[in-house]
Amino acid sequence: MKNLAKVMTLLFSTLLLAGCGNLNNSSLSSKSNEKSSKVTTTNTSKSDQYSTLLENGKYHTSAISGLSADSDSDNNSNAAAFEHGLMDISKKEFSTDRYYLQEGKFISASTAQKWLDRKSDKNPAGLNPEDNGSTDPDKRKPIYLQQLLEQDFYTQNGKNYTLSGMTIGLAMNDVDYYTKEKYGAQFETKISPEQRLSIGKQMADKIVARLRKQPNLKKIPITVGLYRQNVNDSLIGGSFFQYGVSQAKQKQVSDWKAINQENQVWPVINNEKPVNESDSDSFANFKNHVQNYFPDLSGVTAQAHYQDKKLQGLVITINTQFYGVAQINSFTQFVQDAANRYLPQQPMIEVHIQTVQDLQALITKDYNSKQFSSHVLTSY
Known part of the structure; x- marks a missing residue:
């Protein structure tokens, strides 16, 4: 299944970059950057796939893709299912015939890692709860948030491309794996659907409020999807169960909708x-x-x-x-x-x-x- 996950990732990347001929020269305008990049766009071969932006002839890869919380989670199918499912959510809010895709660039790797780590005196930005010191599976504070993913969407105005939307994915654990001592036996804390939904929404609001502090993210819609990370011994990835939208200038996510997915x-x-x-x-x-x-x-x-x-x-x-x-x-x-x-x-x-x-x-x-x-x- 590890080979299958690699194949799926390769196929997904190929679809994103399909049909790179007939590139159009333009510029990427961003209120947070004084310099503009020379931008070309790919022409997708399918109507339900996004055309992507290339800056100065290069594909931009997200700095936070693949980052995970300090947990023993190990299911190679989760990453591919997470990214593919988030793309489906994005299509609900940002149509493929109007918006252009670029992998996320506004959440840095260092910021994402702080958010994924536990909250502590040294890391007040941590979204996962502070460690209470317990090793009892029912009393300890588990790692809820395992991964983050960002997708950015641009619209074209003449020869300029303007950031016009963003989608954030939160991969929430179904089970938090941990050890009581280094290299020791693995234990697990199960997380209920009710906990996953409630805490996921709270984290979504915190992330959106933090993103709104960036000047060029104040006035765009931000969509947030909640994903259930599948367990380690599964041969398939997890699935999304909720998504909501923070409209322009809003600091919270509203209009949550249930997603009925199964793998x-x-x-x-x-x-x-x-x-x-x-x-x-x-x-x-x-x-x-x-x-x-x-x-x-x-x-x-x-x-x-x-x-x-x-x-x-x-x-x-x-x-x-x-x-x-x-x-x-x-x-x-x-x-x-x-x-x-x-x-x-x-x-x-x-x-x-x-x-x-x-x-x-x-x-x-x-x-x-x-x-x-x-x-x-x-x-x-």
Whole structure:
């Protein structure tokens, strides 16, 4: 699954930068900076994806991406699900046909780390609660906030691009992992949904109030999404459960809305009930058909993503022991035919055919499309 998380991150970055031809020269205006940067924009190949801003020909990467609180949380799928889900929230408030995306640049790495750390005399800015000294799982103060993410959105006015919106993601722990001594056994404090929601909203208000102190962030809408960080032993990432908006000049987040998202691994394990039996059965038929034809496969698994109980996306991983070009080409064609025959037609679908080390082929289908496309990776 670590390879899958890396593949998903690579694919996501590729989508953001898709179609970089026909770049338009302009400038980036920011009230906090006296100097303006020369800006070009990418042209996305899909209507539901953002065009991105490149400053002086370079893609800006966020300084806070990947930072986490001082906790033993270890689930590689969380980061990809966090970023992808936050992008979906951004699209609700900042349309892809009007706004341009840039990774966050207004929260510095040092600031983010202070916010993620516990509050203390040395760190009064900490958003996580002060350590009360207890090691009892029910009495200690857990780490609630695990990660932060910022996305910035610009609009074009003539040849200038102006900051016009921001989205902040707060990844809240489902379980806080800790040790009672260095290198000791791992213990856990479970965090209830009620605690996660209440404390998440309080943190959102504090973050927005702090951001409003920056002159160029006073008059833009700031959207905040609350994400449930999945547990360490899960093979999938977590999901967003609430988001709200702080309108221009407001120092609090209002108009909170519930988000009904679920992620599930197929085949289900530990007697878990499928979110939708029909969808799960379709995958089971696909899996059986593929494995019956090619019995030497290492495994066929899927990550299913639901929104309001409706299947939105499906990422299937097929681990093979094939290394010959002819074998991979033939198998890819067979899997594409099986996908057309057995898998649901509506959701976005990706099928990753890979060895333990490398991705060998990719089969994809857009949401609400019936047409699959495939590509076998080549090496010289």
